[in-house]
Amino acid sequence: MTKKSALDTEDSATDAAARAGWLYYVGGLTQDQIAAELGVSRQRAQRLVSKAMSEGLIHVRLEHRIAACLALEAGLKRRYGLRLVRVAPAQGPGTDPTHALAPVAAEVMERFLRQPDPLIIALGTGRALRAMAEELPKMTCEQHKLISLVGNIAPDGTASNYDVLMRVADTVRAPHYPMPLPVIIDDEEIRRMFYALPQLKIVARLADQADVTFVGVGHMTESAPLYIDGFISARDLHEQRAMGAVGEVATWCYDSEGRYLEDGLARRVGGLRAGGKPGGEVIGIASGPEKVIPLRAALKGGLLNGLVTGEETAEALLADPE
Amino acid sequence: MTKKSALDTEDSATDAAARAGWLYYVGGLTQDQIAAELGVSRQRAQRLVSKAMSEGLIHVRLEHRIAACLALEAGLKRRYGLRLVRVAPAQGPGTDPTHALAPVAAEVMERFLRQPDPLIIALGTGRALRAMAEELPKMTCEQHKLISLVGNIAPDGTASNYDVLMRVADTVRAPHYPMPLPVIIDDEEIRRMFYALPQLKIVARLADQADVTFVGVGHMTESAPLYIDGFISARDLHEQRAMGAVGEVATWCYDSEGRYLEDGLARRVGGLRAGGKPGGEVIGIASGPEKVIPLRAALKGGLLNGLVTGEETAEALLADPE
DNA sequence: AAGATGTCTGAGCATATGCCCATAAGTCGA
DNA sequence: TCGACTTATGGGCATATGCTCAGACATCTT
Numbered sequence: 001m002t003k004k005s006a007l008d009t010e011d012s013a014t015d016a017a018a019r020a021g022w023l024y025y026v027g028g029l030t031q032d033q034i035a036a037e038l039g040v041s042r043q044r045a046q047r048l049v050s051k052a053m054s055e056g057l058i059h060v061r062l063e064h065r066i067a068a069c070l071a072l073e074a075g076l077k078r079r080y081g082l083r084l085v086r087v088a089p090a091q092g093p094g095t096d097p098t099h100a101l102a103p104v105a106a107e108v109m110e111r112f113l114r115q116p117d118p119l120i121i122a123l124g125t126g127r128a129l130r131a132m133a134e135e136l137p138k139m140t141c142e143q144h145k146l147i148s149l150v151g152n153i154a155p156d157g158t159a160s161n162y163d164v165l166m167r168v169a170d171t172v173r174a175p176h177y178p179m180p181l182p183v184i185i186d187d188e189e190i191r192r193m194f195y196a197l198p199q200l201k202i203v204a205r206l207a208d209q210a211d212v213t214f215v216g217v218g219h220m221t222e223s224a225p226l227y228i229d230g231f232i233s234a235r236d237l238h239e240q241r242a243m244g245a246v247g248e249v250a251t252w253c254y255d256s257e258g259r260y261l262e263d264g265l266a267r268r269v270g271g272l273r274a275g276g277k278p279g280g281e282v283i284g285i286a287s288g289p290e291k292v293i294p295l296r297a298a299l300k301g302g303l304l305n306g307l308v309t310g311e312e313t314a315e316a317l318l319a320d321p322e
Numbered sequence: 323m324t325k326k327s328a329l330d331t332e333d334s335a336t337d338a339a340a341r342a343g344w345l346y347y348v349g350g351l352t353q354d355q356i357a358a359e360l361g362v363s364r365q366r367a368q369r370l371v372s373k374a375m376s377e378g379l380i381h382v383r384l385e386h387r388i389a390a391c392l393a394l395e396a397g398l399k400r401r402y403g404l405r406l407v408r409v410a411p412a413q414g415p416g417t418d419p420t421h422a423l424a425p426v427a428a429e430v431m432e433r434f435l436r437q438p439d440p441l442i443i444a445l446g447t448g449r450a451l452r453a454m455a456e457e458l459p460k461m462t463c464e465q466h467k468l469i470s471l472v473g474n475i476a477p478d479g480t481a482s483n484y485d486v487l488m489r490v491a492d493t494v495r496a497p498h499y500p501m502p503l504p505v506i507i508d509d510e511e512i513r514r515m516f517y518a519l520p521q522l523k524i525v526a527r528l529a530d531q532a533d534v535t536f537v538g539v540g541h542m543t544e545s546a547p548l549y550i551d552g553f554i555s556a557r558d559l560h561e562q563r564a565m566g567a568v569g570e571v572a573t574w575c576y577d578s579e580g581r582y583l584e585d586g587l588a589r590r591v592g593g594l595r596a597g598g599k600p601g602g603e604v605i606g607i608a609s610g611p612e613k614v615i616p617l618r619a620a621l622k623g624g625l626l627n628g629l630v631t632g633e634e635t636a637e638a639l640l641a642d643p644e
Numbered sequence: 645a646a647g648a649t650g651t652c653t654g655a656g657c658a659t660a661t662g663c664c665c666a667t668a669a670g671t672c673g674a
Numbered sequence: 675t676c677g678a679c680t681t682a683t684g685g686g687c688a689t690a691t692g693c694t695c696a697g698a699c700a701t702c703t704t
Contacts, residue, residue: 012389014386015386015388015389015390018384018386018388018411019388019411021384022384022388022411022413023411023413023414025382025384026382026384026413026422026425027413027414027417027422029413029414029417033414034414037414052386056385057384057385057386058382058383058384058385059382059383059384059385060347060348060380060381060382060383061380061381061382061383061459062340062343062344062347062348062374062379062380062381063378063379063380063381063459063460064336064337064340064379066337066340066341066344067340067344070340070341070344070345070348074349111361114361
């Protein structure tokens with residue numbers, strides 16, 4: 001009757017494991033106490049507790065609204081091989097997704113800013129980053145360097161409304177390196193001239209060494225922020241879309257596989273691509289239904305290795321099969 | 323005073339605690355890793371994990387029925403003709419038996435709450451039910467009606483500390499019907515007046531139709547909860563004991579045969595007896611050495627047809643010869 | 645403004661935990 | 675029955691954890 005006895009021992013072993021797990025996780029006893037209670041050695045108690053957990057007898061649940069967000073974070077990390085993911089809880093329908101994102105994004109950035117070691121922090125632009133900047137607390141970060149990836153001169157010649165760099169640098173009191181050029185430079189000669197400027201080379205070199213980069217992610221539908229804000233023309237938009245553009249990061253468009261497009265508009269962009277030093281973090285900050293396609297592409301192509309997004313967006317990013 | 327009501331205020335500290343608790347209990351990370359992940363010190367991570375636990379964010383459940391407990395359940399079912407019995411594994415000496423019971427009781431109640439068909443659920447009071455309420459997961463049960471069998475006004479005029487109904491209704495988001503009267507009403511005239519209130523009649527009618535009733539079981543020794551909590555006087559206690567009282571369910575005392583006492587204190591009780599509709603379930607939730615006698619009497623008298631108790635108590639209930 | 649009060653933080657330490665390894669106890673085939 | 679192999683057991687140790695305590699910080703009071 002080896003079979004029956006095997007079953008018996010298996011059952012009683014599982015029973016003992018369950019009992020030990022109950023005492024440990026529910027009762028809060030120490031393994032010594034469990035050993036005494038069950039009349040076994042401490043090591044055996046430890047093994048039973050471990051077995052209870054590994055066999056899934058113990059089910060742990062987190063009773064909090066961010067529990068779902070944490071699960072989404074884990075899913076996104078695994079699926080896209082990301083290093084840092086934060087998912088902001090949904091704030092109910094009708095609320096601006098960017099607004100919900102800002103405090104969470106600010107928290108992420110604050111963590112970098114609080115590092116005592118000097119960091120090079122590169123910044124893109126856009127509404128999400130602007131909102132993040134508003135949520136940053138006042139602090140003093142003389143040790144870091146903030147640099148901008150995008151030009152700070154809007155098409156009309158004024159400083160851009162969404163100049164994130166200045167706002168952040170002002171709030172956190174850090175040395176900062178703006179990019180003194182237009183977002184889009186139509187004349188190739190002038191563009192080359194800009195790029196030859198010494199201070200721009202400094203910024204470019206810093207950007208290449210960035211420890212962490214924060215960028216927004218733009219969509220390329222008819223309501224593309226680049227177009228709405230007048231940085232590119234309808235014709236540019238259609239051209240890029242025809243070339244397969246589904247999103248842009250720091251004005252650089254990419255296709256559905258997350259590959260940067262090298263022709264057309266890309267030849268007129270004033271600014272740098274997100275990247276930073278090898279092993280540096282590139283964190284995308286974006287949320288909303290229109291961001292799902294651009295985000296998925298950017299993540300697939302490895303343009304980002306970090307993400308701050310909203311609950312619904314995260315769900316959408318994980319919804320479709322691999 | 324930044325005293326926060328634990329229910330609605332969900333501050334960032336609790337968010338962080340939830341995050342840490344998730345990483346620790348679900349993710350299985352060490353506190354050092356959590357500290358790194360969250361960018362805080364190890365001590366802070368430890369405090370966050372501890373806070374997640376103490377605030378009841380973490381719920382642990384055992385997904386395995388231990389054979390010994392199953393045997394006790396079967397024994398109790400047969401001996402007392404019960405319909406539903408759950409026996410929680412022992413938690414070792416020195417631990418509060420009520421606390422050990424709570425997760426199991428919550429599981430039982432959760433099963434009713436998950437019914438899609440509308441149910442009328444009646445609730446008593448007491449420490450065991452209160453502890454059960456703490457273990458309930460957040461859910462939405464608009465279809466059910468929760469009613470209280472006991473008054474919610476303590477002798478000192480405040481709402482009772484153990485107001486189970488509100489806590490449960492708040493956690494599971496169900497319509498609820500409290501009993502707006504004192505637990506004990508000394509003046510007979512006033513008592514009649516209370517009972518004549520229309521809303522009380524509504525509650526009484528609902529209680530009579532209850533599909534399931536959850537009640538604690540009180541003992542009537544010198545440490546009777548009714549007495550300890552100041553609902554009845556020492557004189558009341560001794561009077562009832564002299565009349566044969568060995569236990570009480572929802573403030574209604576009964577003798578060793580499980581027959582309700584109709585005189586004395588019973589004339590001053592504000593509240594309803596556990597019963598519900600014909601065929602409805604009346605589930606007692608109680609554990610501990612002092613509960614053995616009251617439980618045996620209640621089961622013998624058929625005051626309950628369901629039971630959630632602890633292993634030792636179950637053993638004691640089955641120990642003596644029929 | 646100064647002091648008092650209460651809360652938060654990080655260092656240090658005693659204890660609990662997890663894991664490796666040598667040894668004991670089975671288990672199976674010849 | 676023996677020997678080889680697998681599985682379980684407890685000792686010991688490195689590490690993780692929980693807790694205490696003194697100092698920092700902020701808030702409130704006089």
